Amino acid sequence: MHKPMLNELKKILNLNTEFSRNVFTLVTGTTIAQIIPIAISPILTRIYTPEDFGVLALFLSVSMLVGAIASARYEQAIILPEKDEDALNLIVLSLSFLVVICCMILMVILLFYGRIVILLNNDAISVWLYFVPLMIFLLGSFNIINVYATRQKQYKMIAKANVYKSLVLATIQIILGVVKSGVSGLISGQIFSTITSTMTLVKNTVNLRKIFQVVTLEKIRSLAKRYIRFPKYSLWAIMSNALTQNVVNVSVSSFFSITTLGFYSFANKIIAMPINLIGTSVGQVFYQQALREQQETGRSVKTFKAVVSKLVMLSFVIFIPLYFVVEDIFAFVFGDKWKIAGQFTKILIPFIMMKFIVSPLSTINNIFDKQIASLIWQIGLLIITLTVLVWTKVFHVDFQTFISFYAKIVSVYYLMMLPVLYNHSRGKNWFGSSKN
Numbered sequence: 001m002h003k004p005m006l007n008e009l010k011k012i013l014n015l016n017t018e019f020s021r022n023v024f025t026l027v028t029g030t031t032i033a034q035i036i037p038i039a040i041s042p043i044l045t046r047i048y049t050p051e052d053f054g055v056l057a058l059f060l061s062v063s064m065l066v067g068a069i070a071s072a073r074y075e076q077a078i079i080l081p082e083k084d085e086d087a088l089n090l091i092v093l094s095l096s097f098l099v100v101i102c103c104m105i106l107m108v109i110l111l112f113y114g115r116i117v118i119l120l121n122n123d124a125i126s127v128w129l130y131f132v133p134l135m136i137f138l139l140g141s142f143n144i145i146n147v148y149a150t151r152q153k154q155y156k157m158i159a160k161a162n163v164y165k166s167l168v169l170a171t172i173q174i175i176l177g178v179v180k181s182g183v184s185g186l187i188s189g190q191i192f193s194t195i196t197s198t199m200t201l202v203k204n205t206v207n208l209r210k211i212f213q214v215v216t217l218e219k220i221r222s223l224a225k226r227y228i229r230f231p232k233y234s235l236w237a238i239m240s241n242a243l244t245q246n247v248v249n250v251s252v253s254s255f256f257s258i259t260t261l262g263f264y265s266f267a268n269k270i271i272a273m274p275i276n277l278i279g280t281s282v283g284q285v286f287y288q289q290a291l292r293e294q295q296e297t298g299r300s301v302k303t304f305k306a307v308v309s310k311l312v313m314l315s316f317v318i319f320i321p322l323y324f325v326v327e328d329i330f331a332f333v334f335g336d337k338w339k340i341a342g343q344f345t346k347i348l349i350p351f352i353m354m355k356f357i358v359s360p361l362s363t364i365n366n367i368f369d370k371q372i373a374s375l376i377w378q379i380g381l382l383i384i385t386l387t388v389l390v391w392t393k394v395f396h397v398d399f400q401t402f403i404s405f406y407a408k409i410v411s412v413y414y415l416m417m418l419p420v421l422y423n424h425s426r427g428k429n430w431f432g433s434s435k436n
Contacts (some may be wrong), residue, residue: 029159233371
């Protein structure tokens, strides 16, 4: 995001409010963190092949599929308790689930290694399967500590952690790419950069001595029961979401080729920048501010309306100009062979635009105990995804037709969620009726 766009963002957000200042703090740090990998992408596309990016996408898809649920979603409850000692107990509870799940995944890999390689239909990823439990642990740990840092309003530290992660990622991937290490350079960069960002947050936001003083087994059990709705409902919703996102990558590799997955995953990486840059930052602060309004008034509609208007304006600023120039940008910046990734990006823009607006707002469901609504919506999205994939396989649809149809139907589905979330912010049910 260049300086004029940052100025536009600053104008739209109006930094006189606490919410906007917090968002801008995160966005500024995340801007730098996102600029680094985007800036080195023209180098990476010339020292790594589309096949390398495809293997990386497959590795991350398998890791994220389990990583999203490995802590039983108890990390989402960390921000809720009034007492910080309860939050620290929730950290230990979340980490305990994470360790157990990682050990179970390692056992599955050791026992069924050959079958998993055949299922994934890609020999290049076979050696990296043993690193999947490690990646799951790192992703889960970062998510847990990131929520705690948000609770502590450590927005500057979150921004720094993201910057450090990008610097380590860029350094490792370039160095190993220059020496022709292949996909190992891309995956090693992901592993060590995640370690860096996680340790940065732990060192600067978590009082380890206090954890040993306040954490007890009795308290952990009590909190596990109090926030049982997260693994009971939210867990299944996020699992459906993770499956929805990652089954596409696995299917693209299986139905088409690892090269096609490389182009598609690279397109996703580039177009996802605005979401990670602004949407995720807005979502973190929106959750905290909406929760505060709900605790004070019983509703979060004021915060909801303000954030919706900001996200809509920002989406037009970012995505409309991008739609008309994205193909030429890809060819010029990343090399002619990557123009096809630009074509995929253009197809995805309507879907990404709707996701950019809706996703940060979906945390309203946690605030108003609407985990069942999240579950139903995510299951619906999963059903749509699986249906389109089956249609693609049965009728031998080409990739561009598949991704175009999928992007359009999911865009409409995201749009349908907006009025539902609005009603929830008013303390109402799905269709506006008062909750019982």
